[in-house]
Amino acid sequence: MRRLLGFLKPHGRLVFLLAVLNLLLAGLMTVAPIVTKAIVDDVIAQQQLNRLPGYLALLFGVAGVRAVAQFFFSRERERLGQLVITDIRTALYQKLLALSYGFYDNEQTGRLMSRITSDVESTRMFLAFIVIDSLNQITIIIVMLIALLQLDALLAGIAIVPTILSGIGLYILYSRWRMIHRRIHEQNAVASSVLQDSLSGIKVVKSFSQEEQEQHKYEHAVKELRRLNIEANNRWYTRYPFIGSIPRFMQLLLIAVGGYQVVAGDLSLGALVAAISFTGLMLGAANTLGSQLTALGQTSTAAVRIFEMLDEPVRIKSPERAERIGNIKGDVEFRGVNFKYPTAKANTLKNINIRVPAGTSLAVVGATGSGKSTLVHLIGRFYDPTTGTVLVDGRDVRTVNLDDLRHQIGIVAQEALLFSASIAENIALGRPDATQEEIERAAKLAQAHDFISELPEGYQSLIGERGLGLSGGQRQRIAIARAILLNPKILILDDSMSAVDAETERLLQSAIGSVMQGRTTVLIAHRMSTVQKADHIIVLRDGEVVEQGTHDELMRGGGYYQHVLELQRMTATEAIAGS
C-alpha cells in the first residue's frame, strides 16, 4: 500500500494541489448550511427580509467558487491518473524489455498482457479515484464533524460515535472481502487463457471438430467466474447495508434530540437545521466511501500483481562498469560451461569447452533436446551459464556492455517472428536507420527480394500479427534478411532453414555461404550438406560434447555423426537410385 502510494510521489505538486482543492471544496461545503442557519435565525425568526439578498448572494458566490474548484479538481485528478498510468506502464514495459529469456520461458503472453492492461488500469483507478476521492470523502466527514462541534457539542457527540463505528465496520468488512477478489482475478486469467488458446489454435480446433469441447472448457471457466463474483457480492451486500444505513439513523436521532433542545431553548432552530445539513453531507460522503471500498478490493490485488512483476529480478544485465566493445573480431569461447534451467532436473549443458576462432564456423549437431539451442543462446548472453564462462574476444560476456555484445550478433531463430509493420521495417528491425538500398540488398541475399517485389506494395506491404499471411518459408527468409542487414561479426543460425523448400534452401545456402565470409558463424542444422562445410563440428548428446572435429575427421570416427550422416545419405541415395 505504501509502495503503491509511492507512484504518487513524483507528482507531489499535483497531489498537493489536489489536496488543497480538496480541502477548499470541503470547507466551502460548510458555508451553505451556515448561511441556512443565518437565514433561519435572522431572516425567518426575526423577519429581517432585507438581509436575505446578501445571504443568497453569498450562497451563489460560494457555489461559483466551488464550481471553479471542482472543475480544476476533476481535471487535475484525471491528469494525475494519466501521469500515474504512464509511469506504471513505462516501468512495466521497461521491466519486460529487461527481463531475460528465462522469464519468458515460463510466462504466457496473455497473463503479461493482463498485467499491463487491466491491472494497470485498476491501479490507476485506485490511485486517481479511490485514493483521492476517499480522501475527499474523509475530509468532508472530518470538516463536517468540526463544523458540528462549533455548533453544538452534544449534537457533535451524537454524530461522532456512529461515524467511528461505521468506519471500523467498513474496514473489517473490506479486509475480509478482498481475499475473494484475488481468486476472481486468477479465474479471469484462466478464462482469458482458454480463450486465447482456442483462438490461436483455431486451426487445430476446427480440424478435429472440437468446437464443442472448447465451448465447454470456456463456459466452465466463465461459469466459475460468475460463481465467484456472485459470492463476493453476496458477502458484501448482505453485510454492508448494516453499516451504510447508520448515517440516516444518526440524522433522525439528531432531529429528535435537537428537537427537544430547541424546544427547551438550548439550541436555535437554525443551528438544528444546519446540523441536519452537515449530517446530510456526511451521509452522502459516507455512502460514497462505502461504494469506493468495494472498488478498492478489486484494485488493490491488481497492484500486488504489478509489484510482483516489477520485483521480478533482472538476472541478466550489463554490469556496473561494463566494458564497452566496439568492433570485435568475433572470437567465441566456451570454458567449462554448465547450464541448468531452473525448472529442469538435470543440467542441459555439461562441461562445454569449445573455441570458435574469429571468422570460422562451428556447426552444432545433435538430437532434439540435446542442448544445441541453449548453447547458442549463451553467446548473446540470453541466459547465463550456471557455472563456467562464455568469452567473446577473450572477454567474459558478463563483463561487457550487453547492448554492445548483442549488436555484434545476428540471430536467425527457429521460429521467424515478424511484427505488424511493413516488410521493410521488419527487415530493418535491428537497424532502423538502414536505407532502402541496404534493405533490398539484404533481402536479395536472403532470397526474399523476389517474392517481396511481387507484393502489390512491395517492401511497404504490411504484415499482420505474428506475420500471418506469409508462408513459413517466406517469414524465415525475412528473418534471415534481418540478420544479414545487421552485418554482425557473429552470426547464429538456429535451424533457420527448416521451413523453406528445397529449391529455396539451395539458393539460401549459397547466399549464406557468402554472408558467412569473414564472420564467426555458429549454426545449428540438420542437413549434413550445410553442416559439412563448417570448419568445426561438435556433436551434442544430452548436453555433452560427444564428438568433435571436421567433417572428414568425424566421418572416420564411426560415431553418432557418421551414423546420422549415413541415415541421410541412405534416403538421398535411394532418391538418386530412382533416377
Next chain:
Amino acid sequence: MLRTITKRTQAVVKEGDPPPQPAGKTLKRLFAYLRPYRRWMLGTISVYMMCVIIASFYPFIDRILIDDYITVGRVGSDFLTLVIVAAILHAINFTGFGVRSLSIVRISQSLLFDLRSQLFHHVESLSFKFHESWPVGKTMSRFLSDVSTLNDFLTNQIASVFHDATSAVIVTILMFIIDPGLALIALVTLPVLFGAAVYLRPRIHKGWESVRENNTRFNIFLAENIAGMRVIQAFVREQVNFGQFRKANDTLVTSWIDVINLAVRLGPIVEVTRAAGLAAVLYAASYQIGASSKLTVGTLVAFTSYINALWGPISTFTNVYLVLQATLASAEKVFDLLDAQPSVMDRPGARELPRVNGELTLDHIHFSYDGSRQVLHDVNLHIAPGQLIALVGQTGSGKTTIASLVNRFYDVTDGRLLIDGIDVRDVTQRSLHKQIAVVLQEPFIFTDTILNNIRYGRPDATLEEAIEAAKMANCHDFIAKLPDGYETLAHERGSQFSGGQRQLLSIARAILADTPILVLDEATSAVDTQTEMLIQEALERLMKGRTSIVIAHRLSTIRKADQIVVLKDGRIVETGNHESLVSKPDGYYARLCRAQMTGEH
C-alpha cells in the same frame, strides 16, 4: 503471396467497418439479452423504485418534524412516533438496497456469461478467412472489455437510470405538493443545464471513440511486443521499441486528456445552476413571507434537499449519455463480430458424412481467395482410398490451398471436391472434419495436459489408448521422462517442448483421432536428423491405411508417394510416381531432385 494481403484488406472492409447502425436498432438488440431475466429485472427495478420513493420522502418528513413539531414546540409522543416511523422507513430502504444490489449482480453475471458464451460459440464457428484476417488480440478485446461495457450498461447503468428518473419525478412531484410556485422557480435554471449537455455531448462522444481506438492500437502493440520480446532483445531493439511505446502511450494519454477536458466542463455548470435555482427559490419565498409566510424553516430545509436531490440525478444523467455512447460503440463492435458470417457454411439439409473409405476427387477446381487472383487453375486429381499423395512445388504454388480445400476450410470458386463421390458442400462440416486429421507445419499445443493434447480429437479416449498412440508416434519415451508424465501441463503453445517433440505430439494426436483421411502440412521440417527418423517412422505408422495428402519438401517422404503432384503457379504440371517423374530429365520434379542431391553433396 498477393492473395493474403488483398484478402486481408477485403476482410477488414467487410468485417471491420460496416456502415454504422442506427442507435435504436443496436439498443433494441442489446436489450434482447435482458429478456431471459426480465422478471428478475422488473423485480429489481421495483425494489429500486420503492427505495427511491422512500428516500425521496426523507426531506418531506424532516420538514413536518421541523415545522409542525419543533417550531411550535410540540415534541411529545407524536413527534417521537414520527421519528420512529422515519427510522423504520430507512431500515426498509436499506434492506431494499441490499436485495436489489444482490439481484443486480446475479443478473449481470448471468448476462455476462450468456454474452461471452454466445460470442465464443460464434467465433468458433467462423471460417478461416475470418481468423486469418483478425488478430487474436482484437477478438480477445471483444470478449473482455467490450462485453464488460455492455454488461455494465445492461445492469448497473439501466438500474441507475431508473433510479435517477424515478427520483427526479418523485422529487418534482413532492416539490409541487409543498409549493407549486416555488417548485416552478426551482426548475427555472434546468434548461441551461440541458443546453450545455446537448452542446457537449457529441463532442465528448467523439473523444471517447478516439480513446477507444488508441487503446486498441496500444494493446495490439503491447501484445506483439511481449510475444516478440526474444527478437527485440536479440536485435537490441529495446530503445527503439521503448520509443514506439512512449509514442503509443502519449497518443492514448493525450486523447484521454482531451476528452476529459470536455467532460469536466459539465460539473461547474451543474453546480452553478443548482445554486442559482436554490437562491431563486429562497428569494421568491421571502417575498411571500409577510403575507402567507411560505418561507418556513421546514420548506427551506426541504427545498434545499430536493434541489440537491434533483440536480444529482440530472448531472449523472448526462453521464449516462456518455455511458450510452460507449455502450453503443462496444455493442456495434460485438454485434459486428456476431454478424460476421462464416464464409463456409453448412447447406440447409446438409447430411452427415458416414465413415468414408477415403476416395478423393478434385474435379476441375478453380480457386481464388479474393475473387480476382486465381490461386488454383483447373485442378483435376483422383486419389484412391489409402493412397499417399505428395504435393510438390514452390512456396505459393497452391499446395497449402489444395490441402485446405480438402478440409473445406474454404469453398472452391468453381468445380467440385468429392469424398467417396460426395460433394463436400453437401455434408456437414462437423462430420467432414471428423474424417480428416491434420498435422500442421507448426503444431499447436494447447495449454492443457499432455494427455488431453493427445486425445484432443477424441476426448473420450482412455489413458491406455493415448499411451498406445504416443508409443506409435515415438513420443512415449520423452513423455514418460517428464516429472508428471502424461499429466504434465503444457505451457502456452507447448513452449517447453522442442519443435520435434511438438510434432511427435501432434502425430500422436492424429493417430488417436484415427481418421480415414490425413492432411500433412510440411510436418517433416525443423528437426534434427535423428528426430526426423523418429517422425518418419511415426508418420509411416500414421499414414498406413489412410488416404494421405502430404505437403513435403523431403524427397525421402515424396519418394514413397503413390502419386506425386507437381504444382506450379496453381496448375498441376506433372503427376506420377517418383520413377516416372525423374525419368523426364526436363521435368520440374527431376530438376528438383537434382537440386536436392547437389544440396546433399
